[in-house]
Amino acid sequence: MTLVDTDPRATAPAPALDRDVPAAVRTTGLTKSYGGRTVVDALDVEVPAGVVSGFVGPNGAGKTTTIRMLLGLVRPTSGTGTVLGEPLSHPGRYLGGVGAMIEGPAFTPALSGRDNLLVLARAGGLPTARVAKVLDRVGLGARGDDAFRSYSLGMKQRLGIAAALLPEPRLLVLDEPTNGLDPAGIAQMRELLASFRDEGMTVLVSSHLLAEVEQVADHLVMIRQGRLVFQGTVADLVATQHPRIVLRTERPEDADVLADVAAALDWAASAAAGEVTVPLAAGTPDAEAFARAAELNRRAHGAGVVLTRLELERPTLEDAFFSLTGPGSGDVR
Structure with missing residues (x-):
């Protein structure tokens, strides 16, 4: 008879959070309303620097709208915040240190992966020497000269991350980076995100796939219907179960x-x-x-x-989420 320890977090321990390091992202009362509908409702969020932070919640919870506010693409209705220590009201002060991929990568199908990145680098005034480095960093160095249209979905996602890495960001924001990937692609993405954290980058990963976030994140921001449900370490959340x-x-x-x-x-x-x-x-x-x-x-x-x-x-992150929010969030898994 063997005692089986079913721990879904069978990965290397995450590094301890350094509370003396300034937060990479901090918001106070961040709110966005469209007409009479409030999409993001008074979010008070703090993402420590140097972690992979999972930004989780059901589809329609307000994750993408929050990310758009952090990136200066949408103006908040009310509330304040900072990104990399600079005020949310002046995105030009911090966006040079932020890389992002939201709602899937968009590239020119006929161009090679390398040429697509060269176009982006030149348009953004970034060193073109970065292109070869980021292609290698995401594992596409050998396929950089192939047309984008020939890439698998996983390769397209990795090229999107390569584009986000062009400015050498201190904060990397990824919206649903594992969407549509097969198990092998998900595992590769997980390893890639963990390696960014190990290099000192802060990674904010938006997802509704709790099981995948649990494998790589050491910090969580959990929202539902635009409101904060939990924030803190994964270990602290699961320990309440x-x-x-x-x-x-x-x-x-x-x-x-x-x-x-x-x-x-x-x-x-x-x-x-x-x-x-x-x-x-x-x-x-x-x-x-x-x-x-x-x-x-x-x-x-x-x-x-x-x-x-x-x-x-042991309870999983999914168990913890439903214990906090109830069973009415069926698109979170």
């Missing part, structure tokens, strides 16, 4: 016996269809959870109950 020990008995009728075993230890338990669930307190340390699982295993053996499953389940 309740892990649980799940056991399955070889004979379904033994589940009630095992539930009684747990009750004798003063541990709450529920039994159904041959499976027993023992909830743990939020923030229970792994050592304590494993010790409880081992004790249940011993007690089950002593009671003549054979286990076919013994598993520690």
Whole structure:
């Protein structure tokens, strides 16, 4: 019998946030209304420098509108903020240090990837020597001379990121960068974003794919219907949720016996269809959870109950999101 630890965050630990470093993005009361409809509602957001921050919420939550305000493309109805320490009201002061890809990359199909980037570099007054560097950085160095129309969706997304890297940004803003990618493309994108963070860049990733954000982000800004639901580290959010020990008995009728075993230890338990669930307190340390699982295993053996499953389940980011917002956000997954 092997205890399986189902931790969806099976990646290298994220670096600790340095609270003394100025925020890359900070907003106070940021609001945008169109007519009588408020799309972004009094957002107070702080994104620390040097992290990958997941900007998550359902489609229509106001993520893209918020990003457009940060990039100076949409004027806020009210509220204030700073990007890279400069006021939101003067985007010209900070946009030189920001790279962005929003609503998918747009390039000339007949031009090569390299030529598309050269056009953008010249139009933006940027060194054309950057083109070769950013193509290599996103893994397109060998395909830079191929026509954009021949690129796969994943390659097109990477070329869009290459374009965003042309100004050597300190802040990289990406809107749904994994949209439409296959599993291999998503994994490559995840590695790319983590590497940007490791180089000291701040990356703000807007997405409704919580499972993907969970794999790479160490900080979260979570909104719903234009309002802030949560902000902070992924670890802090998931720690507010309740892990649980799940056991399955070889004979379904033994589940009630095992539930009684747990009750004798003063541990709450529920039994159904041959499976027993023992909830743990939020923030229970792994050592304590494993010790409880081992004790249940011993007690089950002593009671003549054979286990076919013994598993520690941690809540996912998706679990945490729905616990905060309720089940009415079905397009978040």
